[in-house]
Amino acid sequence: MAIETTLLIVKPDGVQRGLAGRILTRFEDKGLQLVGMKLMTIPRALAERHYEAHKERKFYPGLVRFMTSSPVLVFAVRGVDAIAICRKLMGATFGPNAEPGTIRGDFGASRSYNLIHGSDSVESATREIGLFFAEGEVQTWQPAIQSWIYDASEEL
Numbered sequence: 664m665a666i667e668t669t670l671l672i673v674k675p676d677g678v679q680r681g682l683a684g685r686i687l688t689r690f691e692d693k694g695l696q697l698v699g700m701k702l703m704t705i706p707r708a709l710a711e712r713h714y715e716a717h718k719e720r721k722f723y724p725g726l727v728r729f730m731t732s733s734p735v736l737v738f739a740v741r742g743v744d745a746i747a748i749c750r751k752l753m754g755a756t757f758g759p760n761a762e763p764g765t766i767r768g769d770f771g772a773s774r775s776y777n778l779i780h781g782s783d784s785v786e787s788a789t790r791e792i793g794l795f796f797a798e799g800e801v802q803t804w805q806p807a808i809q810s811w812i813y814d815a816s817e818e819l
Contacts, residue, residue: 667745668698668801669782670791675733676776683736686766686779689752690740694812699739699792699801707731713794729776737795743813746788749781
């Protein structure tokens, strides 16, 4: 098991619907450590760079337009196997396909709006954190409750 830091974005639909706090709470409730956070409207150039892997896809222009249309909550969390845990908490890409108990399963009904973005690998997390956070903005700190989340003798 590895300690990972990953990027999450509550998308414009999540912020507009007033779900940002409830979504963030899911990750903290799971025991992931909040290490960076900002509310921002993503500039077009940043959205284009963030989603550049999809540039040739039909949905790319609409995705960039959507992600720049309203504020988003960008945050980074850290924990053992954080990427896999976050992906599981988010649920299937679209709400109608997501299991109840996941963020998208509980809050999502759309086949296009999907509330949250999460990095899908260590490499993409490193890249995406670098896009959204300047050096020093992602914190390193030891939460007092850490020993109640992980059995350090076995997991760290």
